[in-house]
Amino acid sequence: MLSFEDVLAAQDRVSETARHTPLDYSHTFSAMTGADLHLKHELFQRTGSFKVRGATNRIATLSPAEREAGVVTASAGNHAQGVALAATRIGVDSKIVMPEQAPVSKVKATRSYGGEVVLHGRDYDAAAERAHEIEREEGRTYVHAFDDERVMAGQGTIGLEIYEDLPSVETVVVPIGGGGLISGIATALKGKDEDIRVVGVQAEGASSVAESLQKGHRIERDSVETIADGIATRTVGEKTFEVIRERVDEVVTVSDSEIAVALTALLERSKTLTEGAGAVPLAAVTEEKFDYAEDETVVPALCGGNIDLNMLTNVIMRGLAETGRYLRIRTVLRDHPGALEELVTVLSREQVNIYAIEHERTNRDVAMNSAEVELDLETRGPDHVDHLLSALREAGYEVDVLV
Template sequence: MIELADVLDARERVAATARHTPLDYSHTFSSMTGADIHLKLETFQRTGSFKIRGATNKIATLSDEEQEAGVVTASAGNHAQGVALAATRIGVDSKIVMPEHAPVSKVKATRNYGAEVVLHGADYDEAAEKAHEIERAEDRVYVHAFDDPMVMAGQGTIGLEILEELPEVDTLLVPIGGGGLISGIATAVKAKNPDTRIVGVQAEGASSVADSLRKGEVVEREQVDTIADGIATRKVGTETFEVIRERVDEVVTVSDAETAVALTTLLERGKTLVEGAGAVPLAALLEGRFDYDDDEVIVPCLCGGNIDLNVLTTVIMRGLVETGRYLRIRTILKDRPGELERLVQIISDARANIHAIEHDRAGKDVAMNAAEVELDLETKGAEHAEALLAALREEEYEVDVLV
């Protein structure tokens, strides 16, 4: 099990490559929660993620012979970029296996950092199987995304930075995929300040840790399903699990919908873009997934900002839906002149904005003297949406809310 000394040594190795990222007090989220919220903005790290820390530390500790042989790894994207850049800076050849559906932006970035990219498998675990085949066939060194002491120690340098700037921190919120990040941070923080609480956060669709803790052994999920692709692993690491058992105080989960709301709120109110994995700690805070006191000093670790633009569009829309700011409804109109105009006028009077209209009078489930209308509406929030629906129903429209 790694110790504080490993993290302190790692800081010396990664200093020239990894940035000391900001720790930013948030008036917005402090006001929303009543706590004292400081955001660890690892989104501003080189490669857009904390992964450069662990990758740099691992590759720097390889022997000359191992570096000459080259490295290989598997990753959904962030670790891939970290390994690619770290290897290129040291002059080591790197080959990265990424899931076939990895975000296009992360695949391109990994290639731009100098790695050869192989697309294989439906998720991280299938990509890892392929990477191990390459490891054996080409005699490369495998750089694990999380289950490696040197990788964990590199990620733990985040904990050192937080404590140096905010020694009074009460609670750290850290995302968990394979467990490398939280293992490193917990090791550093608990050694220096045992009273600081470490809360791990997983996506519901990739939540293996809670079951593993209950059963006392690593439990593997059959599949993962989450927008937080950076933490979409079927199981926690063997070595990271032991650190989590000993040094992490609590593990909670959040849904994709809650993650989408956190991401869009941070983007709108905090002017900061994160990926799904970076939003889960904030989601846990906003949804009250753990107990905390007023004025408690809490640091959500926003671990990465590498989100594909196509995914971002979907997530923003989901966030707007969840907060009642985007509404899709369906109703039936009499098929005669002026009926659509009357409906539109009610919506206009309610100060909602029509984003799209679909008018269908030929559907097989629509009466011969009627027309079905679907409308995409922009509203000011949940209360405004409810007021709009009430106004329509008061005019005797039967309204189905589709999203």
């Protein structure tokens, strides 16, 4: 099993490529949660993710023959960039298989770091199958995204940095996909102080670890569905699962809606842009998915900032909707002059800002003398939404809430 000494040995190799990222106290989220909350900004890492640490440590330990043959890996995006950069820096050829629906920004970034990208399959696991085929066909060394002790050790250097910057840390909250990150961090922190609590977090749509721990063996989901694409794996690794069972204190899950709210809050209140997987630890804290004491020193590890801009738009709108800041409604108007103005008058009286109006007369589901209207509205919170809907219904409008 991965040892504390393995993480210590990785530190010098990793420091040649990876940055020591900031650990900052958050007034906003400390006030919101009651905890003494510090954010580990690993999203400011080179390539925008922690993955470069593990990739650097693994590739640095290749034999001369392995360097000559090159490496291959599979990744949803962040590991791909880490492998591409680490390999290019020491002159090793890299080939990376990514899911066909991988974010365009991550595909472009991987190529820009010098990696050859092959798009294959609907998710990470399908991409990994193709990568192993290439490994056999071309004699390359497979650099696993998480189930490798040297990769895990490289990721564990984050734990060493957290302890170095904040020795009083009591709880560290870490996202889980395949388990490499939390295995390394837990090993590092427990090696420093056994009393430090490590809490793992998965997205509900990719939550294999909690069930695996309950059953005592690894289980594999048939599919995954989450906005946190960086942790969208069907199962945890064999080696990482053993470390998680040994060293992780608790594993919880968060919904996509909760992830969206956390991501939006980080962007608005801390001016910090994370990807879905990066926001997962903060979501677990703000949604109180595990117990923590008032003033407990808690560190959510924000471990990735590579979000596709199309996804970002959707997530922001989802987060605003969940917090009552955005509302989409549908109603039916009598099709006569002034009907739309009457509706807008009600909205104006309730101090609602209108983003967009779609006016449809040809919908077969409404009467011929009526028109269907959909409106995108800016609102000020859940109470404002409730008051607005009541005002519209009192004015005689039948309203369907779409978002």
